[in-house]
Amino acid sequence: MTAGGTSGCCLAGGGGPSGSPGGWAGGTGASGAGGSGVAVGGVGCAASEQEEDVALKTDAVGKTYPPVTYAVGREKVREYASAVGEEGPLHHDPEAARAAGYADVLAPPMFAVVYAGRAVAPALFDPDVGLDFARMVHGGQEFVWEAPVVAGDEIATEVEVEDIADRGGLEFYVFESRSTNQDGATVCTGAWTNIVR
């Protein structure tokens, strides 16, 4: 069930999906040896002992979902920034942000999780994708930032199923998100890699 790991709770080294956009650091090299014994957090370690030999369904690759729009609020930016330790004035003080040329408080880069994450959720739970959520772990994440996001922006995020693949007994599901602001500018793209053991 696991590819070289020592228990049902372990992910063996296996590299990232080679098809992931923007270059998955580490690539496809380390199958087998690298990470054996490295426990990876996630739900349902006990359940993962169940063997399923059903061929992996990949029909959903290429499927897209309707855009999800998120209105960026000043207090949400502050709340998120504080939760991750981003205490700089640009994220909290509108006056400081305006003095730096922003219309309002600036979202930290990883705020992408907030506006794009909710657009990924429908794909995660899509029966067409067939991802077994109880055995899923978040294997990897990539974001590419292209334009700043500030309070007052409206961000629309579209998600596509980028890849579904079996690699050494592990199922890799990669979702791509593309977020654009109210002016049509791309602010962030994301590659969300989830692994089902």
Next chain:
Amino acid sequence: MSALEPGQALPELRVTPDKYLTYRYAGASGDFNPIHIDEEFAKAVGLPGRILHGLWTMAQVARAVSAAGEGPEALRRLSVQFRGMGFPEQELAVNASVKEVAGDTAIVEAEVVQDGRRIIRKGEAELRVS
């Protein structure tokens, strides 16, 4: 910030997520997966206890790396692999170093270590440095 050189280590970021961090982050991010906020649930599914959100830990990488860049929009790209569980009330360290510099862009490698375990590996950031 003086010019970055390949091989140069960035200042280490050490942070200890407090007992209630996962609740605040759940609210801030919208990720209420019970493995992060419900001790009993986490144990019932075989975990030692509540675990940190991987994306919170990734945000510590973003913070550590961005500090070495130029301006508030320095971070252009960040990719990580989640390879272990992080726990509240244990210090973690973001270790990052410069891999290469070309023009106004630096490529930085990073990992996150908690209690001797690398919980984020193969972090790679593209950073505007001038």
